[in-house]
Amino acid sequence: MRPPPRHRRAQTRPARPAGPAVELTIDTLGGEGDGMAPGPAFVPFTLPGERVLAMGAGERRELIEVLQASAERVVPPCPHFGTCGGCALQHWDRAPYLAWKVERLAGTLARQQIDTEILPPFAAQPGTRRRVALHARRGSRDAAKLGYKARKSWDLVDITACPISDPAIVAAIPALKRLAAPLFEHPKSAPTLHVTLTASGLEIDISGVERKSGGLSADARVLLAERAAEADFARVTIDGEVAYQARQPQVHLGPATVALPPGAFLQATPQAEAAMAEFVAVEAAGAARIADLYCGVGTFTFRLAGIAPVYACDFAPEAIRALGSAMASAPGLHGVTAEARDLVRRPVLAEELKKTDLAVFDPPRAGAAEQTAELARSKVARVIAVSCNPATFARDARTLIDAGFALDRVLPVDQFLWSPHIELVGVFSR
Incomplete structure (x- = not known):
């Protein structure tokens, strides 16, 4: 749906910065999703080809009015869009939005002189996020303010809706x-509720409660537990310590059922997880021995163990314990050997990978430079890299390519809907 030609900004957006109002023509989008005019001048919530009125000085401007709207502009589905700092691109039609993300990914690879086949992207749908972090601020005795940080501010947007999140979280x-x-x-408490939707219900791990004063009082803990019970939450923890539990939070990962440790990492949407896991399993077909590095609680491990024996390792001991315990729920697999191991300080060495013909790794945003160096030195025939950061993926891919690997193909994954972020799965062979 296209807005009227003179589409005014919502009055709840941040105050206009100092500086004269100027008319700009947006040429392209910058890396954070802001429209970019010659200068450069970055203007949020604008699209290529639009003529806009903006205010400010220097590179960063604020949108006052869209004078001539792009045919690709749509009505944002969220009432908080523009004020909330969580989404940047709800005003852009789906097809060009996805094309822009894929182009950015190709550009990031090109900066490392990498050219490869980029497959059609997997795109998450609205209402599918199962994992969100909600900031809390003092409200009334009965209800805190809860939501996301405002754009360019520490202020909180007290939300009533969130179209990216699963309806169970919104409810x-x-x-x-x-x-x-x-x-x-305690006046210094600034809690964040890390909410995860599991097969057993909502799990909430709370961080940011001031602990120097002794943490929550007994009365506050009782009230917290009472309200968790009223809402039928599965579990509430404070920095990993259980404050209330009605049921063990569980997730299904391939053939296994995993009991989640507090605050355990999961992919943001179950649909993206399934798409990536299926892609990894197809590309892993025929492997005789597999290493699953940065395995977490077993996002890929159990599916890979249906193909061949797996050595799985991760820096989080609690994740490894959960993975090991879940093996009993999935009989018939080829076997998993699991180890807690810091792959930055103690990567799996090339000599340890002598009998391994496939390695899968899914590191944090910083990438896996140390482990990639050992994979490059090894005789492993195939590598599958899962990444939430194209820049560090490209760096690690360059290491593998320089050692004789080819990057055969890349699957882009858009599971952080309406943000500038893109994830991917890359397949390498010697």
């Missing part, structure tokens, strides 16, 4: 606000 917002209300006994 729980009032109960989550009640849950957060007892957390402000």
Whole structure:
């Protein structure tokens, strides 16, 4: 749906910066999703080809008015869009939005002189995020303010809706606000509720509660537990310590059922997880022995163990324990040997990979430079790299390519909907 030619900004957006109002023509989008005019001048919530009125000085401007809208502009689905700092691109039609993300990925690879086949992207749908981090601020005795940080500010946008999140999380917002209300006994407390939707219900791991004063009082803990029970949450923890538990939070990963440790990492949407896991399994077909590095609680491990024996390792001991315990729920696999290991300080050495013909790794945003160096030195025939950061992926890919690997293909994955972020799975062979 296209807005009227003179589309005014919502009045709740940040205050206009100092500087004269100027008319700009947007040529392209910058890396953070802001429109870019010659200068350069970056203007949020604008699209290529638009003529806009903006205010400010220097490179960063604020949109006042869209004078001539792009045919690709759509009505944002969220009432908080423009104020909330969570989404940057809800105003852009789906097809060009995805094409831009793929182009950015190709550009990042090109900077490392990497050219490869880029497959059609997997794109998450609205209402599928199962994992969100909601900031809380002091409200009333019965309900805290809860939401995301505002754009360019530490202020909080107290949300009532979130179209990226699973409806079960959105429906729980009032109960989550009640849950957060007892957390402000200490003036320095700035809690964040890390909410995960599991097969057993919502798990909430709370961080940011001031601990120097002894943490929450007994009365506050009782009230927290009572409100968790009222809402039928599965588990509430504070920095990993259980404050309330009705059921063990569980997720299904391939053939296995995993009991989640508090605050365990999961892919943001189950649909993206399934798409990546299926892609990895197809590319892993025929392997005789597999290493699953940065395995977490087993996102890929159990599916890979249906193909061949797997050596799985991760820096988080609690994740490895959960993975090991879940093996009993998935009989018939080829076997998993699991180890807690810091792959930065102690990467799996090339000599340890002598009998391994396929390695899969899914590191944090910093990438896997140390482990990639050992893979490059090894005789491993195939590598599958899962990444949430194209820049560090490209760096690590360059290391493998320089050692004789080819990057055969890349699957882009858009699971952080309406943000500038893109993830990917890359397949290498010697």
